[in-house]
Amino acid sequence: LLGLLDDPCALGVYGRDLRFETLLSGLSHAISALTWAGECEVVRFPPVISRDVVERCGYLHTFPHLLGTVHSFTGNDAAHAQLLEAVEAGENWGARQSLSDVVLTPAACYAVYPRVAGALAPGGRTLDVESWCFRQEPSHSPERMRSFRMREFVRLGEVDAVREWRDRGLDESASFLRGLGLEPTIAPANDPFFGATARFMAASQRDQQLKFELLVDVGSARPAAVMSCNYHRDHFGEAFGIRTADVEVAHTACIGFGLERIALALLAAGLDDQFTR
Amino acid sequence: LLGLLDDPCALGVYGRDLRFETLLSGLSHAISALTWAGECEVVRFPPVISRDVVERCGYLHTFPHLLGTVHSFTGNDAAHAQLLEAVEAGENWGARQSLSDVVLTPAACYAVYPRVAGALAPGGRTLDVESWCFRQEPSHSPERMRSFRMREFVRLGEVDAVREWRDRGLDESASFLRGLGLEPTIAPANDPFFGATARFMAASQRDQQLKFELLVDVGSARPAAVMSCNYHRDHFGEAFGIRTADVEVAHTACIGFGLERIALALLAAGLDDQFTR
Numbered sequence: 324l325l326g327l328l329d330d331p332c333a334l335g336v337y338g339r340d341l342r343f344e345t346l347l348s349g350l351s352h353a354i355s356a357l358t359w360a361g362e363c364e365v366v367r368f369p370p371v372i373s374r375d376v377v378e379r380c381g382y383l384h385t386f387p388h389l390l391g392t393v394h395s396f397t398g399n400d401a402a403h404a405q406l407l408e409a410v411e412a413g414e415n416w417g418a419r420q421s422l423s424d425v426v427l428t429p430a431a432c433y434a435v436y437p438r439v440a441g442a443l444a445p446g447g448r449t450l451d452v453e454s455w456c457f458r459q460e461p462s463h464s465p466e467r468m469r470s471f472r473m474r475e476f477v478r479l480g481e482v483d484a485v486r487e488w489r490d491r492g493l494d495e496s497a498s499f500l501r502g503l504g505l506e507p508t509i510a511p512a513n514d515p516f517f518g519a520t521a522r523f524m525a526a527s528q529r530d531q532q533l534k535f536e537l538l539v540d541v542g543s544a545r546p547a548a549v550m551s552c553n554y555h556r557d558h559f560g561e562a563f564g565i566r567t568a569d570v571e572v573a574h575t576a577c578i579g580f581g582l583e584r585i586a587l588a589l590l591a592a593g594l595d596d597q598f599t600r
Numbered sequence: 601l602l603g604l605l606d607d608p609c610a611l612g613v614y615g616r617d618l619r620f621e622t623l624l625s626g627l628s629h630a631i632s633a634l635t636w637a638g639e640c641e642v643v644r645f646p647p648v649i650s651r652d653v654v655e656r657c658g659y660l661h662t663f664p665h666l667l668g669t670v671h672s673f674t675g676n677d678a679a680h681a682q683l684l685e686a687v688e689a690g691e692n693w694g695a696r697q698s699l700s701d702v703v704l705t706p707a708a709c710y711a712v713y714p715r716v717a718g719a720l721a722p723g724g725r726t727l728d729v730e731s732w733c734f735r736q737e738p739s740h741s742p743e744r745m746r747s748f749r750m751r752e753f754v755r756l757g758e759v760d761a762v763r764e765w766r767d768r769g770l771d772e773s774a775s776f777l778r779g780l781g782l783e784p785t786i787a788p789a790n791d792p793f794f795g796a797t798a799r800f801m802a803a804s805q806r807d808q809q810l811k812f813e814l815l816v817d818v819g820s821a822r823p824a825a826v827m828s829c830n831y832h833r834d835h836f837g838e839a840f841g842i843r844t845a846d847v848e849v850a851h852t853a854c855i856g857f858g859l860e861r862i863a864l865a866l867l868a869a870g871l872d873d874q875f876t877r
Contacts, residue, residue, distance in 0.1 A: 328643060331714050332650035333702050338711060341642040365618035366605060369747035370647040370732050371668075371704070373609035378687055383673075387680050391648075391670040392697050393704060395736040396660075403664050410655055417699025420669050422692055423736065425610050425746070427648070427670060427704075434615060437608050455647050455732060459672040459700065469702070470646035 325542075325590055327465055334461035335469035342599055346586050347472070349598025354474055354580055355451075357499060359492070363451035363476060368434040370455035370470075371425040376437050379562045382429055389458045391427035394420035427457035431473040432577045436563040439479060445568040447480020449488075466541045466584050474580040479560075481567050482574045486554060489576035493535055493552040496578055500537060500550065503585075504594040507537040508546065541584055542591030549584040553577050602819075602867055604742055611738035612746035619876055623863050624749070626875025631751055631857055632728075634776060636769070640728035640753060645711040647732035647747075648702040653714050656839045659706055668704035668734045671697035704734035708750040709854045713840040716756060722845040724757020726765075743818045743861050751857040756837075758844050759851045763831060766853035770812055770829040773855055777814060777827065780862075781871040784814040785823065818861055819868030826861040830854050 326343030330336040339347070354360065371393060377383070382390060396406060396419065409416040428434065431454040439448060453474045460467060478488045493509065500507040512534035533556065536548035553576060559565065560573035567573050589595045603620030607613040616624070631637065648670060654660065659667060673683060673696065686693040705711065708731045716725060730751045737744060755765045770786065777784040789811035810833065813825035830853060836842065837850035844850050866872045 328715060330650050330711075331717075332652040333648075336646055336648055336650065336702060338715065339644045344642070344644050365621070367616045367621050369613055369745075371610075371613055371734065371747050373607050373613065375609045383684060383687055387673040387675075387683060389672075391672055391700065391702075392694070393668040393734075393736075394671050394694060394697070394699075395666075395668055396664040398664075406664060407660060410660055415699055417669070417671060417697075418695065420671070420694075420699070422671075422694025422697070423668065424738075425613060425668075434607075438605060438615065440608075457648065457670075459670075461701075468646075470648050 325465060325587065333469075334463060335467060337465070337468060342595075343586060346589065346595050346598045347582055350582060350585055350589070351474065353503070353598075354499075357495065359449070359476065359495070360451055363449045365451045366435075368428065368431065368452060368454040370428055370457065372428045372434050373437070374422075374424050374426045376433050377426050377429060380433060380436075380559070381562070382433075386429070389460060390429060391457045391459050393423045393425045393427065395423050397421045428454050429458070430456060431475040431579065432477045435477050435479075436559045436565065436575075440564045442566045442570065443479055443568060443573055447478065447484060447567065447573070449479075450477045451475075452477060464543050466543055466547045466587055468583055471584075472582040474582055475577050477575065477577045479565060479573050479575045481569070481571065482556075485574040485576045489552055489554045489578070492576075492578045496537055496550050496552060500539060500585075503589060503597070504592060505539045505549075505585075505588055507539050507550075510536050510538055510548075512536045512548070512551065539588045540591055541587045547584055547588075549581050549588055551579045551581075553579070602742060602864065610746075611740060612744060614742070614745060619872075620863060623866065623872050623875045624859055627859060627862055627866070628751065630780070630875075631776075634772065636726070636753065636772070637728055640726045642728045643712075645705065645708065645729060645731040647705055647734065649705045649711050650714070651699075651701055651703045653710050654703050654706065657710060657713075657836070658839070659710075663706070666735045666737060667706060668736050670700045670702045670704065672700050674698045705731050706735070707733055708752040708856065709754045712754050712756075713836045713842065713852070717841045719843045719847065720756055720845060720850055724755065724761060724844065724850070726756075727754045728752075729754060741820050743820055743824045743864055745860055748861075749859040751859055752854050754852065754854045756842060756850050756852045758846070758848065759833075762851040762853045766829055766831045766855070769853075769855045773814055773827050773829060777816060777862075780866060780874070781869060782816045782826075782862075782865055784816050784827075787813050787815055787825075789813045789825070789828065816862075816865045817868055818864045824861055824865075826858050826865055828856045828858075830856070
């Protein structure tokens with residue numbers, strides 16, 4: 324029905340048929356046509372990221388259960404024989420694997436910060452990024468995929484410029500979804516769509532609303548966040564040594580699109596024809 | 601130079617700039633225009649796959665070091681506190697993670713076999729699949745990426761039909777690369793580009809040539825395999841209970857395109873303009 328093919332053995336891991344991919348591709352082009360997208364540096368990232376980045380972001384403080392770490396076999400021939408015996412016997416062979424230097428990407432914007440360490444040019448930077456992301460939350464609900472694509476626009480620079488960009492982006496994001504025929508509700512986030520950090524959460528409760536989600540009907544029991552507009556203050560600037568041209572710690576913000584969730588919302592509302600006809 | 605952005609902390613994990621992605625997208629469309637592609641069922645898969653599939657394929661027999669298993673934290677609050685201490689102290693915290701039910705996809709075609717278990721329709725099936733794949737082999741050479749995209753055409757059916765499809769596909773694959781301006785060499789495989797299995801390897805030495813690679817200059821010290829044409833005999837049919845309409849064990853074959861490697865070859869030869877101008 325939805326263009327998704329279950330994995331018989333792994334919840335929340337779906338194949339996508341041609342219609343679903345055509346819809347997602349059309350949606351991606353519509354996002355690229357947003358006024359702000361044309362001014363961005365475009366970078367696409369793989370579905371893995373260095374573990375160091377995630378450790379420094381503080382993701383393990385807030386979402387330890389959601390992270391997928393990548394492990395590999397590093398043993399000799401004798402250990403290999405034992406590994407095969409354990410697999411054959413149906414044992415848990417996880418302890419025979421070693422923690423590697425990469426993890427599955429929790430949020431597309433994380434790949435940006437280590438690559439822009441140092442001083443930004445005057446005016447800062449704005450990037451258009453995308454990657455497959457992973458969340459370890461097996462579920463029967465199609466909108467709770469474990470592996471999905473996230474498109475994000477990331478703004479780095481001085482506090483006022485970044486804050487204003489996020490605020491304007493929130494309005495434009497709601498307009499974008501309405502332009503597709505959806506009816507978004509803007510909500511302060513309490514169940515974050517993107518990875519946040521302990522510091523981030525504390526600041527949000529203490530001070531100002533840093534995270535907004537755009538909720539729409541995705542054909543499930545309750546509306547789901549399909550987009551998120553986040554102001555991180557100086558969290559990533561501090562963690563990765565990103566500075567403005569004036570040598571202040573850079574502030575950052577991002578606007579993220581959950582591509583599969585928007586596609587599911589369009590399918591649920593019968594609005595997919597605008598991209599698939 | 602090549603449109604790739606290094607990860608400062610993880611070898612073989614690259615960002616891709618707009619030019620590289622435009623090239624890769626143009627290349628993908630050219631592959632879709634191949635005569636055989638129009639007759640296929642199109643499915644796209646995420647970068648993870650159920651661990652069960654990889655265990656049944658025998659990948660751990662042949663390439664134990666290349667597999668990336670996904671682990672996650674399943675502990676309580678006390679264990680979480682210990683996890684954070686270990687991370688903070690720079691300890692190896694791999695043993696605090698548990699083996700999950702998914703692994704990083706080693707080869708795009710693996711996602712197909714469990715989904716087509718049972719009896720095929722008369723004439724069999726042909727699928728056009730793609731996914732991000734992972735190989736744990738950190739390297740400074742850009743053509744040895746750990747995370748990369750693989751497009752594959754997979755044929756399932758009766759022995760003669762599958763064998764003929766692979767043989768014809770090998771010729772057409774070489775023509776395709778020549779049509780791009782590349783100069784492929786066809787070579788029997790000894791360092792497999794795609795996952796093979798112990799049984800597969802033994803059969804190949806014993807009997808007939810099951811695997812061919814198409815090698816081209818990718819701008820490195822030696823030519824690299826950018827495509828692979830593989831006949832698996834009844835290996836996957838046996839492992840996943842795939843049968844022909846006549847209730848024989850199905851035979852399978854696949855033709856795979858290493859998208860980033862072909863892109864690198866086009867860049868190295870100055871042939872990227874056909875897709876990026």
